[in-house]
Amino acid sequence: MAELKNDRFLRALMREPVDVTPVWMMRQAGRYLPEYRASRAHAGDFMSLCKNRELACEVTLQPLERFDLDAAILFSDILTIPDAMGLGLYFEAGEGPRFRKVIRSEADVAALPVPDAASDLDYVMAAVREIRGALGGRVPLIGFSGSPWTLATYMVEGGSSKDFRHIKQMMYSTPEVLHALLDKLAQSVINYLNEQILAGAQAVQIFDTWGGVLSGPMYREFSLNYMQKICAGLLREHEGRRVPVILFTKNGGQWLESIADAGADALGLDWTCDIQDARRRVGDRVALQGNMDPSVLYAPAARIRAEVETILSGFGQGNGHVFNLGHGIHQFADPEKARVFVDAVHELSGRFHA
Template structure:
């Protein structure tokens, strides 16, 4: 039995005594306690060791007081499970040394048995659930197929992912085959996360905003829709497509319980796009957590007023930055918790 089910009630559209709050990337790099673990273990070692992943996931619940825990993992564990080598180089980001470029390359990619290749994630979820002991809900996640294709084709991070876009525009049949394989893997992965204890799952489309509305529908939303539909009866879903606010109405129509938005759209505009039957989540600029605490408190209060009462989860508009002071993150959370309508 959950002692704090604010997030779940808000996603279901039920009345709550206050707004729930959590932060994307809350389990990690801005916390000294996380850095102590990071200094001892490599990135994938942290992800693949259930005890480490559990400890990291629970840190922000204990230290910052958020209303939900989000699994410590990475979206690139899925390409890894599908047969691609993924390296995470500190301060440089992800490298996939053998990206997909041709039909022949696709032979190296498979739709895996997720229990076999991603079992460590489910073990971590079970352990976190046990250790949380009903304090707050647990959020699982995966990358959206388009965002994963970007890395699998580009071979590294990019601001524009031109190579990935060229791949889609010059070899559309190949792109759709790969996107469907990622989608099938992701559905199995998220269903297994729900079974292992995730109360909510979030689909991260970090690069959705690089596509035109038409291409977003073709290369991203078509596949996200499949994932949300497959999970509908098993777990609550939140879709977060950074920068793709022009397609918010279409995302709302997927049947997801919540939609994450970044800071480049006004709450009132987002609400106008999506209607009243879906929960909005966001949209504080993570860089604003570097402002003085009184400024953070003032801006968070203004954000809460702009979103209004009901069907709203306070969050950042993207992941928390590594150099945010912990007391600033705490000020963000506390301001939401103390806010009275």
């Protein structure tokens, strides 16, 4: 593999000195970019785009051609594991992801296989290898997975949900069934992320999109517990350097201390967290990633720069900050506003690393 030319993202995750704060965006390859929309139209549908390694590589690199980003993130979907388990993932226009088969019983869970990541998800690994080769050491590549709890919510609900009725019924009525499902998913995620690392991912992020819908005790038992198992099972050294792990629980700000003790190198913060308070609470145990409200990108350029300055000042002097949005960039964001955001992070952050 080519020598890494820009490693400030990896160094920031390890709380090592950097010249400026590194920046990338969740969903940075996505529908807000006209070139992405063209690639998706060429592929025919979303999963065809994910499963074509050349096109997955193409869309992964598109935002790097526009913006001075410090990392690339694999173009894929968090629901590849349940799809490989045989649930039949598809996307309904206007409704998001759906499954042809749902998981509602002990027998359903028992029948689920743990996918062989190297073969059942070979298209993901092919994309990772293709992207690493195309990057040529330009910036690091991030691999990712959904958290067991988040994957389980989709599998039990059959798709997106507003009330999480079915999975919360399982959680409170037959918790042993849900634990069995989460155990299988945790092992699947470990295998999946380790295979991504072996294929070339240089950092990995676990997206716990729905952890924030739980109460504190339930979050620790049914979400954080399994992310901790994943952290303990991941390859943490590859190609002669550390492979950092980022945990991101949306609406998880009330549990930062517990998440910081789960074994990851960095915590992702959504925009509802105050980054100054977050740094005070977790100290130097982990790096912090985030956390500008994606809606700020609808504002004028001066307002975007002011918000960047506020967050940089909130984190303050020193190392261990990766700038990001507090969630994925919106599909209606203006790419030129995204450029203002990325450039502002680099232009304004140098004084915090003096």
